[in-house]
Amino acid sequence: MMIRASLILPALLLTAGTIAAPMMASSPALAADDVSAEKVAETYAALLQSDYVYPETGERYAAALRAGIAAGRYVSLTGEALGQAIDRDVNAVSPDGHLRLRVPETAAANGAVAGGAASTPRPPKVPVEQAGWIAPGIAFVRFNVFPMDADVTAQAAKFMADHADAKAIIFDIRTHNGGGLDQMDVIFPWLFDQETRLVTMATRASVDARGGSPIAGLPSMRRAEGDAGMVTREHWATPNTDVRLRDAKVYVLTSGASASAAEHFALAMKHTRRGTLVGAPTAGANHFGRGEELGGGYRAFIPVGRTFDPVTGKDWERNGVQPDITVTPAEALVRVLTDLGVAPGEAKRLSDAHMPSWPMERRRPRPGR
Numbered sequence: 117m118m119i120r121a122s123l124i125l126p127a128l129l130l131t132a133g134t135i136a137a138p139m140m141a142s143s144p145a146l147a148a149d150d151v152s153a154e155k156v157a158e159t160y161a162a163l164l165q166s167d168y169v170y171p172e173t174g175e176r177y178a179a180a181l182r183a184g185i186a187a188g189r190y191v192s193l194t195g196e197a198l199g200q201a202i203d204r205d206v207n208a209v210s211p212d213g214h215l216r217l218r219v220p221e222t223a224a225a226n227g228a229v230a231g232g233a234a235s236t237p238r239p240p241k242v243p244v245e246q247a248g249w250i251a252p253g254i255a256f257v258r259f260n261v262f263p264m265d266a267d268v269t270a271q272a273a274k275f276m277a278d279h280a281d282a283k284a285i286i287f288d289i290r291t292h293n294g295g296g297l298d299q300m301d302v303i304f305p306w307l308f309d310q311e312t313r314l315v316t317m318a319t320r321a322s323v324d325a326r327g328g329s330p331i332a333g334l335p336s337m338r339r340a341e342g343d344a345g346m347v348t349r350e351h352w353a354t355p356n357t358d359v360r361l362r363d364a365k366v367y368v369l370t371s372g373a374s375a376s377a378a379e380h381f382a383l384a385m386k387h388t389r390r391g392t393l394v395g396a397p398t399a400g401a402n403h404f405g406r407g408e409e410l411g412g413g414y415r416a417f418i419p420v421g422r423t424f425d426p427v428t429g430k431d432w433e434r435n436g437v438q439p440d441i442t443v444t445p446a447e448a449l450v451r452v453l454t455d456l457g458v459a460p461g462e463a464k465r466l467s468d469a470h471m472p473s474w475p476m477e478r479r480r481p482r483p484g485r
Contacts, residue, residue, distance in 0.1 A: 151412030153190040153198050157181050159410045160202065160217070167323050167418050169403050171345070176209045195219050198414075212419060213375065213401025213433060220413030241291070243268045246470055247275045250286065251458050255279035256470060258288035262295030262377045273302040280306070280358055284365040284456050287381070290395060290445050291474040294376035297351070300384070301336045304353035306361045307390055312353045314384035317404070318346040319421035328420065330406055350426065351384070366391035367452045370437070371445035371476035375399035380423050382437040387425050395448040397436035399478050445476040 161181035168174030184190055184205050193201055199217040206215050241260040250256035257275050262268075279285065287303075304314065317337070319329040324347040331337050331349055342348025355362075368382055368391045379398045385391030403419030410416055424431040443451050449470060453463035 151410075151414075153193050154185050156198065156410045156412055156414045157185050157190050157202055160414075160416055161185075163408055163410075163416070163418050164206075167320060167328070167405075167420050169318075169320055169405075169419050169421050171320070173210050177206050180205045180209045211434065212403060213399060214403050214405065214417050214419050216417070217410075218415040218417075241293075241474065244271045244275075245472075246288075247271070249279070250466055250470065251453065251456070251462075253281075253283040254286065254453070254456055254458075255282040255284070256286045256288065258290075258470070258472065259292050259299065259378075260472075260474065261293060262297070262299045262381075264296050264298055269298045269302055272299040276303055276306045276361070277358075280360040282361065282364050284367065285361070286367045286369065286449070286452055287391070288369045288449070288470070288472070289374045289378040289381060290369050290371040290448065290476045291472040292374050292378035292381075294378065294401075296377060297331070297334060297336065297380075300377075300381055301334075304336075304384070305356040306358065307364075307366060308353045308355050308388070309359070309362045310355060312388055312390075313426055314351040314353055314388060315380060315423050316340065316342075316348060316350050316426040317421055317423045318342050318348045321345050321347050323420045328406065330404060330420070346421075351380075351423075353384075365456070368393045369445070369448040369452070370395035370398050370439055371448075372396050372399055372436070372478040373445075373474070373476050374437075375401040376404070379432050379437050383423070383425060383432060386437060386440065387427065392441065393437065393439040394441045394452050395439050395443060395445045396476075397438050398432065400432055400434045400436040402431045402433035446471070 158181070161178040164174045164181075165178035166174070168177060181202065184201070189205070190198060190201055196219055199219045202217050203215070243259065243261050243263055243265070245258040245260065247257040248255070255275070259272075317331055319331065323329060324332060329347065336352055336354070337349040338352055340348045340350045366385060368385050370382055370393050374382060375398065379402065382393055382398055386393055402422055404421050404423060405417055405419040407415055407417050422431050422433070441451060447467075449467040450460075450463045453466060454460055458466070
């Protein structure tokens with residue numbers, strides 16, 4: 117969600133790109149050689165130490181990076197090589213689905229060419245794709261990201277209003293890599309017949325006290341009792357006055373690429389039993405936070421909180437949100453359509469016509485990780 121709603125993951129840090137730079141601080145990036153590698157590592161260490169969602173783990177991350185500085189592991193490195201070295205040291209302490217150093221764009225591009233044959237870059241992801249009627253009475257929409265963008269929020273709201281007579285809605289998040297709450301908060305009011313607690317979110321108290329929580333002040337978030345050292349809020353759905361979708365069936369298509377805010381959406385549907393998840397376990401990138409500049413064009417996403425099931429207290433870090441019906445992501449839409457009464461041949465044809473163009477799998481780690 118950006119600073120107001122920067123929930124969750126700057127997808128630029130998880131994949132080749134979806135949410136663009138607004139997830140990061142807006143100050144212009146410096147040239148890569150303006151700041152030493154050791155300064156980048158120390159700035160990262162300090163932020164993890166002061167702000168990481170689990171203080172003890174943040175201390176361990178900082179100690180590992182400072183040990184790397186003392187050992188001279190970073191001093192001669194730049195670009196992707198520096199990113200790989202820092203990522204390796206951080207993840208050796210405790211893997212986190214959001215921790216990945218973002219290197220300067222020029223360095224990343226040069227590293228890609230140096231590492232092998234250059235590939236044609238994909239165009240930026242479109243946040244909303246193929247919204248409409250996929251079959252009589254069945255609405256379909258693919259979200260690739262939940263950005264803090266009023267136009268996208270308006271698209272989501274219009275989709276719900278335009279398809280309020282649907283007997284079933286299919287939300288495709290198989291290539292959804294993160295974002296915030298804005299679009300969720302115009303979708304959920306259509307789907308529930310009473311006020312419903314969706315998920316619980318806890319932010320490190322020291323970050324919240326400095327005004328650094330990405331979820332503070334959102335109307336759908338309510339303060340609640342929680343663990344010491346954390347500020348706990350619950351995400352609630354408040355019904356609107358239109359009752360037409362109250363009994364509609366809801367399906368959510370998932371994959372290993374469904375990350376962060378997509379997983380928030382999936383858990384909300386699963387926990388409340390309002391939707392059926394069909395596909396593969398999600399990516400396992402739970403922690404929400406905000407982007408920070410480290411200097412020299414290097415950036416990082418600092419996780420400051422976690423989202424979890426309010427009943428079990430469990431989140432989805434590393435394990436992902438588990439589907440209710442497990443099939444390969446490519447087969448998920450066929451399964452849903454046939455369950456809804458569409459003939460198998462027609463379901464396959466429609467699935468092929470609505471197949472995402474982006475990968476439906478977890479991000480591959482950098483070489484050396």
